[in-house]
Amino acid sequence: MSELITTHPDPLFTDLFVDGQWRPAADKARVDVVDPATGEAFASVAAGDVADALDAVAAAHRAAPAWAATPPRERAEILRRAYELMTARLTEVAELIVRENGKALPDALGEAGYAAEFFRWYAEEAVRIDGDLRIAPSGANRILVTRQPIGVSVLVTPWNFPAAMATRKIGPALAAGCTVVLKPATETPLTALLIAAILAEAGVPDGVVNVVVTRRSGPAVSAMLHDPRVRKLSFTGSTEVGVVLLKEAADQVISCSMELGGNAPFLVFADADLDQAVAGAMVAKMRNGGEACTAANRFYVQEPVAAEFSARLAAAMEQLATGPGLDPGTQLGPLVNAAARDKVHDLVRGALDGGATALTGGAVPEGPGYFYPPTVLSGVRAGAAILGEEIFGPVAPVVSFTTEDEAIAAANDTPYGLAAYVYTTDLARGLRVSERLEFGMVALNRGLVSDPAAPFGGVKQSGLGREGGHDGLLEFLETKYIATSW
Incomplete structure (x- = not known):
């Protein structure tokens, strides 16, 4: 056997x-x-x-x-x-x-x-x-x-x-x-x-x-x-x-x-509870180390809170203990293979070359195994490859936006439509935005969308x-x- x-x-x-x-x-x-x-x-x-x-x-x-x-x-x-x-x-x-x-x-x-x-x-x-x-x-x-x-x-x-x-x-x-x-x-x-x-x-x-x-x-x-x-x-x-x-x-x-496939947007409006938004982002991004089709892939944060949200998210990511999955205390294990790690790093490097800043992470560590550090990128330019592909790793690219319409347009600008995340304390806005998002599932003020009792699936590709x-x-x-x- x-x-x-x-x-x-x-x-x-x-x-x-x-x-x-x-x-x-x-x-x-x-x-x-x-x-x-x-x-x-x-x-x-x-x-x-x-x-x-x-x-x-x-x-x-x-x-x-x-x-x-x-x-x-x-x-x-x-x-x-x-x-x-x-x-x-x-x-x-x-x-x-x-x-x-x-x-x-x-x-x-x-x-x-x-x-x-x-x-x-x-x-x-x-x-x-x-x-x-x-x-x-x-x-x-x-x-x-x-x-x-x-x-x-x-x-x-x-x-x-x-x-x-x-x-x-x-x-x-x-x-x-x-x-x-x-x-x-x-x-x-x-x-x-x-x-x-x-x-x-x-x-x-x-x-x-x-x-x-x-x-x-x-x-x-x-x-x-x-x-x-x-x-x-x-x-x-x-x-x-x-x-x-x-x-x-x-x-x-x-x-x-x-x-x-998915390319999940994570929308944070200026009126959001940032403590909840960061906690939700850690779940939506870091569940399974980011190797999930529902993982938050693109973070769109309204300008008045973009810098603060990015700094808080980077601080939370830095606290994650990385190591072999069975080691006591490990919170982030390796990626599944070398090809997966190389793809993640290529996307990060492309964003950095395009003018983004790594608030934490962004470099391949030395040693055995297929590890990649928790990474937060601010100032990611529109059109960057990292915004158009599934990252499938512990990387959060942050883009700022001004208006609700701008955020929705950016979120929907993808051939994929699996999951999306919205954070706001305005219930009317939350429901309005959720209806306009072209995704099969929307988590409103939640970082987790999956449930055996709920219909899981997407639209478009x-x-x-x-x-x-x-x-x-x-x-x-x-x-x-x-x-x-x-």
Whole structure:
């Protein structure tokens, strides 16, 4: 079951999970899992290929009829047991997240708890799949509407939230009566495999949940999307990859839920409570070390308070303890890999070359691991690359604005529309601005927007569909209309 490069007190699940069985890849290939704090491999996992992916689809297809016919209450009880098992093992899950993702342990514990909540929420939603019955306007017949599981679902998840992104997709799929093939990111496969083990222990039947790790994601996912047994794709990742997958899915007209890139603006008006705004900024920016699609990416602060807000934010950022995620007291771990750190630093360097000032941070530290310091940049010029791209790191560029219209125009000047943040003590302004912002989610005087009970998703190039809440369940259901008379 385990192939460890360094010792660890707990066993790791490191093979593919297909049809209820742990098995090596068909060609015996494996891929290393690297600790971002050291840059060194600490485990290896089976690396499947197209054949393994299609085996998983076949297993999910065989299991689909029985799982769809399983009473909703029974599906709900299994999900509830998964929640309880995962909650009992939160520390184990969190420590595994830290080892393969790098985030600080408090962040990882938060993610593990958040991830488990999706099992609890969808245990409750499984028994609330609704329908409709009404008389046709002509009176000639009844209109009977029912909802049925969409079918075999391919779930593709990223590395930044390896537990939460898996449970946010698996939970509603299983509640709806669908079977799944999960393809986690190669950087963080161990958490997904542990979740599969927890689900099996909770009583999920063989073949209902399958996990295939692969180094050749493109060919493997493409093969699954061209298999007529697959009816759903749920993807979280970059917009660039999402566009490719949408084109692939079009060949078989597969239903797609896409949670793609973001470029979240954080608006602070002059009447805002600056203590609350800075505290909210620390959550919105530094959750997961900035490696989140909902992370505040651009800070627009009204001129009268721009300097004070920037100074306060820099002071708060400077207080963060940086180090390996499992070290006591660490509040900010490393970025996931060298490429991620290099991208962040290139964006910072471009802003500095364009005239911005680093109030704190802005330089790559020496030593092992993929660390980057908390950084606040003031005086960032309009049009800077750092304002147009997801930073995905602990960097806050600050731009001042004068009028409400100016702030809204700047915030909306992006092809993305996932999350936005607004701070003001004027409720009318807050609601007015929230309505005008072209984003799927707005946090008003809050630094955290995610909630398992709320519909999570964006507009424009940030995605299609919603995850979480009742909306997330509907993504895995087809609506069927039956015309009948009696």
